Amino acid sequence: MSLSKKDGETGTPRYLRALNGEVTDRPPIWIMRQAGRYLPEYRELRTRAKTFLDFCYAPALAVEATLQPLRRFPLDAAILFSDILVVPDALGRNVRFVEGEGPRLDPLIEETTWRFEDPARVVQRLTPVYEAVERIRAALDPSVALIGFAGAPWTVATYMLQGEGGEKDRARRAAYQRPADVDALLDLLVEATAQHLAAQVAAGAQAVQIFESWAEGLPPALFHRVVSEPNRKLVETLRARNVTVPIVCFPRGAGALLRDFAEAVPCNGLGLDTAVPPAFARAAARPGQALQGNLDPQLLVAGGAALEKGVRDVLAGFAGSPHVFNLGHGITPEAKIENVETLVRLVTSAA
């Protein structure tokens, strides 16, 4: 948790200043999935809980996992260690993580009538998550911002509909075949997710990120209906409940539809995947909106000259506008720690 004096002096963490529209001395940096399997200390810690959800629901473990990368790298933000599927788990959808296969849920598309628990049950059941947030905030240096997060409604709905990730064909088909049911599910998730994010903020999260990991492959009209509109409703619901922290939305794979998203969703920051050209993102963004991204995570495996060129390209591409340096997708287990060190050094010395 080495942090520059300058940060301490200015008061507000650089990450939050960038999200407030400030072009900072150098971009703040954090790394999606920075607490994760590329860290040997995380792999060791992970063995202390039987299932992945047990791990997420054990505050001591979630706190430790969140803090681990901050002990190695002078990052500008920590992100709560948790998972987007705690929301459907709390909604009673029987979430389990199958080793080597990814998450499995009871697939809604196999049920004729969809019944859900009251969205208020989510925050009742996820108290260990909010306890972790409180303890992380207390442990962090004031110059390091703490980010809370949740999955966006369509992404979480896709898991709930299909019972798994992979090809999203069945979820898309359900949106055509059972439009009223799918829209009701999205509305339920807007409400449950708003409560979950508000509880994280109440516990100490200073910003929230909404992960729309599966914005890709949708026709324009369907994208607007299941991606842009639910994200807009979620942001507006949070604001209506006096959640005033910066909100970053990350519509991964939105492609040319990023414009539709940016126009519809009044968020402070737009997360960008690896394939978004910076100039396109700037043209699509709202005035003053911060852009976050978008180095290819494979460069943290490859390293060398390719990594240095990639970092320079991203820095140059977003220079002059509020920018949070990040990857375009989560860091992979194969990433090398020395490459992460190089990345952080290049960005933090970019002033």
Added chain:
Amino acid sequence: MSLSKKDGETGTPRYLRALNGEVTDRPPIWIMRQAGRYLPEYRELRTRAKTFLDFCYAPALAVEATLQPLRRFPLDAAILFSDILVVPDALGRNVRFVEGEGPRLDPLIEETTWRFEDPARVVQRLTPVYEAVERIRAALDPSVALIGFAGAPWTVATYMLQGEGGEKDRARRAAYQRPADVDALLDLLVEATAQHLAAQVAAGAQAVQIFESWAEGLPPALFHRVVSEPNRKLVETLRARNVTVPIVCFPRGAGALLRDFAEAVPCNGLGLDTAVPPAFARAAARPGQALQGNLDPQLLVAGGAALEKGVRDVLAGFAGSPHVFNLGHGITPEAKIENVETLVRLVTSAA
């Protein structure tokens, strides 16, 4: 093969006229993977060859598979039944199709030194493919255009590098770690693919489509290097060898990078995946360039009002510019024949 009199009278098939920049009376229509598993007669025919490549290399079977959808639907074009992996197969990369798992090749990334056969061996070995093209052209009504095709260099290289499809992380990593080797592979594929496409045209193909199925997820600089440039070289190599038929390039998943592609690659038609907004495509396209796409294939499973709305959206989105109606991705085995009939009826009555 019911075909309207009007087509017979005008001489040039409607599909070719659209690719030549004409706004036709109604858009020509064909369907990616129109010869495929959604047709019971294809599933029956498929049993007559042991492996999928045996099927592709048996001219009688490839001819019959190509003609089957034309007997059911009044489509404006037939596309050779074959596979993009016949090129690496002819290059000696031991291609096999594993039931329920997709194709497998000997992965290049596991080899220290990459050795390939002479690209001229491709056309020597693929003579059964060209024989099929000749026989299809002879069997088709003159108003139905015959399309030849190949995979684009990066897509085929990805299979060759990784030995399989799925996540393209390893291929991308190789492009960073072994740039000279990967560029040499792409150049080899430009040459082999140009010869393969030229041989199809010599045998009777009246247009060719180049499938860049895996244009997605690449950072802008890498996209330009491995997608746009090799497609440009391939088109220019074909033109330099007096291949004058229309060329359609389909950079699936290009997203906002479609602009880079359209600017770099002088092709007659741009294939569009489901997620491309028509107005964005028109703005990105070259003057007079035809646009092809981009109905969601899941609508041919869902059917009903969603299908009708989807077709209307696509027709309206591309109205006024040269347009070839198609899906945004291949038709799926779950597609219902009555929905395909509805689609074809809606488009052919759209004049």
